[in-house]
Amino acid sequence: MFRIEPSPWRRGLTAFSTSMNNIRTRRKLVLSYLLVVFLPVLVVGQLLTNTLREQSVNHAVEQAANNLKKIERQVEETLQIHEGVSNTIFFDKKLKEIVSREYASESEVFQAYRSYDSFTTYLELYKSIAGIRMYVNNETLLENWSIFRTDAQTASASWFQNGLESRGKIVWDYVPDPTRSNAKHLSLVRQVYNLDMSYIGMLVISVNPGVLNAILEQEPFETLIYTDRGEIVASNDKAWIGKPLQQFLQLEGELPREADGVRSIRFRDEPAKLLVESIEFAASADRLHIVSVIPETSIVRDARQVSLIAYTIVGASLLASCALILFFSAAISKRISVLSHDMRRVARGDLQHYSLVKGNDEIGQLSRHFNHMVANIGDLMRQVREVAESRHELEMKQKEIRFKMLANQVDPHFLFNALETVRMKAHCNGEGEIADIVKSIGALLRNNLEAGQGAVPFASEIELTRMYLEIQHFRFGSKLAYSLPNTNEVQDITILPLLLQPIVENAIVHGIERKIGSGFVDVSLDFEPGKLLVVIKDNGVGIEAGKLHDLVASLDDQEDDTGKRIGLRNVHQRMKLFYGQEYGLRLTSREGEGTTVIMTLPRGEQKHV
Structure with a gap:
């Protein structure tokens, strides 16, 4: 016969089980505690800390992203007013006629200005508009708070050149306001021209900076709005307004043209999350961008405090549980030794000996069961004899039942034989119909008696x-x-x-x-x-x-x-x-x-x- 060799895995498992059986109970309990409790708690604690930190960062980023979306909607609603006003002025024939006409005297200019009050009406209706200005090349016009002649300095300004290049589309730029001591504001710049594409002037609609700053000032993290050219036009920290974004982010070289979303950066020598959302209008040649910077240290500060408290509690619990394990393992080992001694005495044949180990735990229960086992051996042997007698009696009754069942099976066979005899007699007497009916009755009775629980052919x-x-x-x-x-x-x-x-x-x-x-x-x-x-x-x-x-x-x-x-x-x-x-x-x-x-x-x- 061939002998099947156990697999290496089974041999290793057997060897490990044998070696564990040779270690005393106290040492096994301490080893089990270290492997099953101590080390897993440390590993799980570290994993939970990392998970808590990651969840805190993700939650803060998600909240900041939702805030950016809200800011985006509010800024977009605000600037849509400027876009709508620019569209109205762009097609205002009366304004085009006023700024294009050659005037013979100042009185004619005053008369034309008095007949046109749309700029004043827009300023009164919309608080988000800080000012409306029109720069024209008509030397016969007089300058007021709304109409300005385009001088060489204005014509060479970057914002003016950007407006010319856009060819009628809106440009968002950081433009100085001569009516406010040349303070710079985010402004809508748009070239206005006639139907024949002849140049009329440059429209500038300034955005009230207080409106944009009020939208941003409630944000917990540093949040700002900048143009495509990297100029910061609004911020919840007013110190950064008017400065380039490269200086804010401490970047060298050109501003990166990355897509909107979330990315990791180094901000002030610390890890941070940078969130970017862009605002784009249908009639605009460029976009505005909203940026929020979230330092990771401020996000995980609370998580670190919770982790420190958790580590303190876990460490104290591990030390207390270790002391308890040592104490209980010593007590269990001693009681098991006493019970083992009692078992050896009974194994040598002393059936009058009883274990003196007390208690309601498993060892105490084992001791009581051991005592009951020794005391009831005689009763068990008597019960075995009674069971054997009962089994013999049951077997006899079963044989009797089988005999009666076999006897009862004779009756159906007798009935079928009798019906077959009647059928043959009728057939011999020429009673074919009666013979067929008797045959059907017999088949019907046989089918009913032999019917089981399984499926049968439908036929x-x-x-x-x-x-x-x-x-x-x-x-x-x-x-x-x-x-x-x-x-x-x-x-x-x-x-x-x-x-x-x-x-x-x-x-x-x-x-x-x-x-x-x-x-x-x-x-x-x-x-x-x-x-x-x-x-x-x-x-x-x-x-x-x-x-x-x-x-x-x-x-x-x-x-x-x-x-x-x-x-x-x-x-x-x-x-x-x-x-x-x-x-x-x-x-x-x-x-x-x-x-x-x-x-x-x-x-x-x-x-x-």
Whole structure:
């Protein structure tokens, strides 16, 4: 015979188990504590700290991103006012006529200015507009707080050149305001020209800086707005307004053109998160950008405090638990040694010895069970003898039951033999019809006696029903006619035994027998996708509406029938148990016209329980 060698893994596991069994209990408890409690707690504590830090950073970034979205909406709503006003002025024919006309005297200029008050109206309506100015090349115009002549310094300014390059589109720039001591403000700059594309002037609409700063001042982190050219035009720290973004972020070289979103940077020699959102208008040639810088040290400060408290609690708990483990392991080891000594005495044959280990823990329970075991050995041996006697008596009774069962099997065989004798006698006397009926009765009885719980071919159930109907036709004569489906239609279908014949029997007993005149029972098949409908229809006396309602309701009753009668409820409940709740019987009837029973079966084998 071949000997199967254990695998290296199994040999290693066996060796480890053997070595652990050779270590004293106290040492195993301490080792288990270190491996199962001490080290995992340290590792889990570190993982939780890192997770808490990461979650704190993500939460702060998410909150800051939501704040940026809110700021973006507020700034966009504010600047849309300037965009709308610029669109109105861009197409203002009266303004174009005033600034394009050549004036002969100052009185004509004053007259033209007095007739145009749209700029003043816009300033009164919208508090977010700090000023509206129009720079033109018309030397005959007089300068006021709204109309300015374009001098060489203005024409060479970067904001003016950017407006010319945009060719009618809006440019957002940091523009000095001559009406406010040349203080710079975020301004909308737009070139205005005629329909023939001839230049008229440069429109400048200044944004009230207080409005933008008020939007940003509630932010907990440093947040600012800058232009495409890197000029900071608004900030919750006013010291940075007007300075380049490179200086704020401490960048060297050009400003990086990165997409909006979140990225990690070094801000003031510390790790930080940089969040960028851009604002773009349909009529603008450039964009504004909102930036928020979140230092990671301020985010994780609270998380570090929580981690320090957690580490302190975990360390104190580990030290206290270590002391308790040492104390309890010593106590357990001592009691186990005493109990082991008591067991050795009993093993040497001293059945009068009892263990003196006390307590309600597992060791104390083991000691009490040990004492009970020693005290009850005699009782157990007596019980073994009693059990052996009881088993012998039970075997004798079982043999008696088997004998009676074998004797009872003689009766059905005697009945079948007697029926076969009658059939042969009738056949010999030329009574062929009687012989066929007796043969059907015998087959019907044999089928009922041998019926089991498993599925049978549907064709055999149709043949069984045909034999039953032949017996009833012999009984009723021309009063009963019937129709059954061809068995070739159901060659590959199996169903539970005794489903069809009881329903047909119910139709004859309760429908046809009580009818005056001839009756008819029709069994037909209706194939649907995944289902087979067996329709049993009779033209008997029918069922009145009240009794039909009670009969349908009783189909789902769980009351047990202890007899062998197989009725509609028995068939219905067997189908639901075997096939599932969607299958079973449906009844329709009309008094005086007949009854229809529809049996719903699955196509193919489908067992539910």
